[in-house]
Amino acid sequence: MKYENIRKIVLDAILEAVEDGLIHGTSGNIALRDDNEDVVAITPSGISYKGMTADQIAIVDMNGKWLDGPFKPSSEVPMHTAAMRARSDVRATVHTHGMFATIAAMSDELLPTTPPQCEFYPVGIVPFCMPGTNDVADKVVECLGETGRTVLIKNHGMFSVGKNMKAAMAAAVYTEEMAQIAYYAKVAGVYQPMPKEAIDKMLALIAADQAV
Numbered sequence: 466m467k468y469e470n471i472r473k474i475v476l477d478a479i480l481e482a483v484e485d486g487l488i489h490g491t492s493g494n495i496a497l498r499d500d501n502e503d504v505v506a507i508t509p510s511g512i513s514y515k516g517m518t519a520d521q522i523a524i525v526d527m528n529g530k531w532l533d534g535p536f537k538p539s540s541e542v543p544m545h546t547a548a549m550r551a552r553s554d555v556r557a558t559v560h561t562h563g564m565f566a567t568i569a570a571m572s573d574e575l576l577p578t579t580p581p582q583c584e585f586y587p588v589g590i591v592p593f594c595m596p597g598t599n600d601v602a603d604k605v606v607e608c609l610g611e612t613g614r615t616v617l618i619k620n621h622g623m624f625s626v627g628k629n630m631k632a633a634m635a636a637a638v639y640t641e642e643m644a645q646i647a648y649y650a651k652v653a654g655v656y657q658p659m660p661k662e663a664i665d666k667m668l669a670l671i672a673a674d675q676a677v
């Protein structure tokens with residue numbers, strides 16, 4: 466099997482996301498760029514992730530052209546490859562339709578409520594665009610900017626990036642957590658996001674690799 470290493474990492478990540486409830490059915494997709502060649506492993510379109518094998522993960526080039534695998538790549542391939550083309554630091558991308566991130570995408574902002582969530586601040590919000598289009602890909606890239614780790618897409622879900630799969634998955638998990646805590650705190654009438662000053666201090670510690 467060609468590109469076995471990146472295919473296995475994508476498979477493990479999608480199975481973990483399904484098990485954690487971040488991804489249901491065939492919604493959501495995950496991609497990883499090869500370190501040595503400009504190819505990308507991405508989950509296939511419309512196939513149940515449960516029972517999937519590594520050889521069923523699709524391989525595309527950096528423009529999303531299907532190169533290998535029995536099933537066509539995710540319809541969101543433009544979004545994943547656009548983020549990788551725009552940012553050389555982005556090697557892995559995770560797109561989910563998690564419930565709380567999707568709810569938060571309908572609001573005006575999502576703020577951290579705990580220190581570990583600060584790493585993913587600010588969370589941009591992309592206006593609704595038709596899924597699977599270059600339009601949504603362009604808007605996601607623009608909203609991520611040069612350093613963004615995660616954005617919400619209105620009436621759709623979330624898109625997270627990282628220097629490797631672990632980092633991209635952490636962005637997806639913590640953004641969903643951020644959205645879930647904010648939702649329940651607002652319902653309970655006790656919502657208090659982290660103060661901006663504290664978020665900035667946490668970001669400085671994270672940048673200096675001194676966050677505990």
Ligand SMILES: [Zn+2]
Pocket residue numbers: 493541560561562596621622
């Ligand atoms: Zn989607």
